[in-house]
Amino acid sequence: MDEAVVSTFGFGLSDPALANLLQIVGLSLRVTLTALALAAVIGLPLGALIGISRFPGRKAVIIVVNALMGLPPVVVGLVVYLTLSRSGPLGALGLLFTPAAMVVAQTILIVPIVVALSRQTIEDLWGELGEHLRSLGLTDVAAVPTLLWEGRFALATALLAGFGRASAEVGSVIIVGGNIAGFTRTMTTTITLETSKGDLPLALALGGILICLTIALNAGAFAISRVGARHAG
């Protein structure tokens, strides 16, 4: 059993097993980073707009978005499953049990996080810079790109929170991806599978790799934002 742990960390790991592991890690990162990029494109402008605009029912919208940060992955998975199933409304796309389906599910999961956290950041920034930007003749909507740029380092935290949520969840991807070997098997679904096979040391080792990857990515983002902040002066 200890062999499994050792081999998983790459010592004396056979070529196919290593290739298999790298493929799983690669797929996990590709799916999660794609979902994150989509969530950023959708969530950052939306969060900024909610942050700076005033409209009736705005408080209710904020409460709903904040609540959606806690969307249960398994519910998102089920809804996406029913939507993408051949018998569902978008069945013709044939996306169920593909990586694209997992991207869709994870994007839905993390958009509320990006919206909620960026809304807060932009609202604060708008309080500081709003008058200045208005004096430059920018309308509220035209100010959104500037605000996003000014708040980029704080917004990176919102994106990291989204990344953490997406990379850690298993509930939605296992339903919409189907945990197909070599195709939709991610780190977390592999951990689920190995646990069910009773290969607990291997499952634990994979969990270790997942945590290390998350730490590495966060450290990288932290370093970039520090360097960036210094240059931005």
Next chain:
Amino acid sequence: MPQIFRRTFIAGLATLALGGMATAQTAAPTDTSIVVASTTSTQDSGLFDHLLPIFTAKTGIAVKVVAQGTGQALDTGRRGDADVVFVHAKAAEEKFLGEGFSKVRKPVMYNDFVLIGPKADPAGVAGTKDIAAALGAIVAKKAPFVSRGDRSGTHMAELALWKTAGVDLEKARGEWYREIGQGMGAALNTASAMNAYVLADRGTWLNFKNRGDLRISVEGDKRLFNQYGVMVVNPDKFPHVKAKEAQIFVDWLTGPDGQKAIADYKIGGEQLFFPNADQPGA
């Protein structure tokens, strides 16, 4: 604030998103592939890891296995989300056929269920052969028993065995009977943790590593027979079903090459599944 940075920043994000979406979609193998909805027992026993590379090498058809309980796998077929279903619950399979979701069911192989139990053996059934008597003893002693509770083939077999044993589960149900609603491996993990009895297919048991104090308590009863069948999902109902490739898979599985590959799969010298595609009525 240089406008160019801002634009690059936003354009970069958009490119990343679109590019990622594109790679996520094209990640599928370029050659043909089929989706097979199958059971956790065929996956957790390691059978597919043994069979599929042989099949793919020979035909160039990649097989994507979604491992679920038998009931769920059949439902996946009913929704048109799989090209082939490969499961083990004959009555449920015949219902699937009767509803027109497939045209033909073919027997593939069998193995058997075993009653797994703790070394301490609180029900005193270890080494016996009569599964009905053993289940009766478990109820009488209220010894902990883990049930799959997930409409899987193994769960359906378990419910049928309680009936055979003359146990009315609705009345006998209590603290001792724990329905977990999960796959075979998870049920074994649970039984291992609480030293309970559990009905398992032999293949998953042989491949299971976290045994703790568990071992086989009852085996060899004819009523523990476990037949697997395979069906192509009816392309008349779902035009997108890859009927041609699916049929090639079914023909291989039930033909001489596939049957031999099944017989060749062994763990520790022990054969897990016994091919019987040529057995009428299986």
